[in-house]
Amino acid sequence: MPSRPACCPVCGDLLDVSSYDAAFRMPDGTELLCFAVPGSLCATCSQLYVEPDLIDALDLGEGRCIFAIESDTMLVERASS
Numbered sequence: 001m002p003s004r005p006a007c008c009p010v011c012g013d014l015l016d017v018s019s020y021d022a023a024f025r026m027p028d029g030t031e032l033l034c035f036a037v038p039g040s041l042c043a044t045c046s047q048l049y050v051e052p053d054l055i056d057a058l059d060l061g062e063g064r065c066i067f068a069i070e071s072d073t074m075l076v077e078r079a080s081s
């Protein structure tokens, strides 16, 4: 069984499966940077979906992705304020 969703569970767009440099906000308010994390990105929602096993391995716990860019390219997906 594939462990990754093929489509975004929120908006239904196709996910872009690649490696990402990502920042996660932890429940205590700190931020955790992870590099070259395999994941599935929804460009529409700017949300990175990481496999549960990897979340455990990185000790992300309840951390939520706040920023992700694809590692392989110079493409920047930045949430502007």
Ligand SMILES: [Zn+2]
Pocket (backbone or CB within 6 Å): 008, 009, 010, 011, 012, 013, 042, 043, 044, 045, 046
């Ligand atoms: Zn989405």
